[in-house]
Amino acid sequence: ENNPEEAALYYSKGLKAAVRSDEEKKGLMYELALAYEASGRDEDAYILYDVENQIWEIGTAGISRRMQYTPRVGYRLIGFTNKRTGRDWLGEGSGSSAEFRMVLNGQAITGASADLILRGFNTRRYANNSIELIVSLAQENFVAHLHYVIFPKTSVIEQWAAVENTSRAVLPNLTALDSFSVALRPSAENLILSWVQGLDSTAEIQRKTEPLPS
Numbered sequence: 780e781n782n783p784e785e786a787a788l789y790y791s792k793g794l795k796a797a798v799r800s801d802e803e804k805k806g807l808m809y810e811l812a813l814a815y816e817a818s819g820r821d822e823d824a825y826i827l828y829d830v831e832n833q834i835w836e837i838g839t840a841g842i843s844r845r846m847q848y849t850p851r852v853g854y855r856l857i858g859f860t861n862k863r864t865g866r867d868w869l870g871e872g873s874g875s876s877a878e879f880r881m882v883l884n885g886q887a888i889t890g891a892s893a894d895l896i897l898r899g900f901n902t903r904r905y906a907n908n909s910i911e912l913i914v915s916l917a918q919e920n921f922v923a924h925l926h927y928v929i930f931p932k933t934s935v936i937e938q939w940a941a942v943e944n945t946s947r948a949v950l951p952n953l954t955a956l957d958s959f960s961v962a963l964r965p966s967a968e969n970l971i972l973s974w975v976q977g978l979d980s981t982a983e984i985q986r987k988t989e990p991l992p993s
Contacts, residue, residue: 824910824931826902835900837912837927838862841934844927846878846914853891854878854916854925856961861934870962879916879923879940882955888918898922907931920946925958 827836833848834857845858856878859869878890888895898915905911905928912927921942928937940958944950963970 824908824929826910826912826929828900833897835912835914837910837929837936839929839931839933842936844936848897848914848916850897851893853889853893853895854897854914855890859961866964868963870964878959879925880955880957880960881923881940881942881953883921883953884951885954890916892918894918895923917945920944920948921950 823839825836825838828834829836834845835847836843836845836858838844838860839862841861841863843858843860843862844856845860846854847857848854856869858867860867880887880889882888895916895918898917900915901913903911903913907930909928909930912929914925914927916923916925922945924941924943926937926939926941929935930937938959940956942950942953942956
């Protein structure tokens with residue numbers, strides 16, 4: 780109780796143990812969520828976990844993003860809300876594969892793949908009070924680690940995906956890896972997409988702003 784950050788680390792390590800029943804994993808996830816909520820309840824950025832429905836919510840006072848894992852259904856984006864206006868930007872039917880898509884040996888694997896298994900999740904807090912959520916999903920030969928970082932007092936969420944090869948062979952022909960693809964609801968207002976590419980400060984194009992297609 781006195782050190783929620785230490786408790787969160789303890790429960791995170793427990794989730795990584797190889798021999799765990801589904802009930803044990805759910806219990807550890809619940810305790811991890813409580814510990815993390817206790818460690819961050821005074822900050823604007825937050826991560827919440829609904830253990831019964833396996834729903835994560837990340838956000839600030841300005842934005843909310845909700846993702847759900849359902850066995851034999853997959854991992855989906857179910858809400859993307861501007862909390863200041865109350866508008867949910869998620870278009871109808873757009874969340875089924877929005878969180879993860881890869882093409883492996885010519886086969887498309889998405890968040891909606893029924894054979895993806897939830898390995899667990901972890902959280903980290905950084906010196907600038909940003910918070911990272913990492914959700915891990917597994918298939919037979921790999922684990923996909925989905926990263927989200929929410930920055931306090933902003934509506935900014937950074938997101939990326941990493942694939943860990945858990946087999947003894949090389950993953951064949953990984954030709955695509957996408958961490959975010961979503962259809963937005965129609966808007967009467969002009970929408971502007973701002974994006975940043977690359978990590979090389981000498982690159983000619985570091986930031987670009989362009990109108991979204993209607």
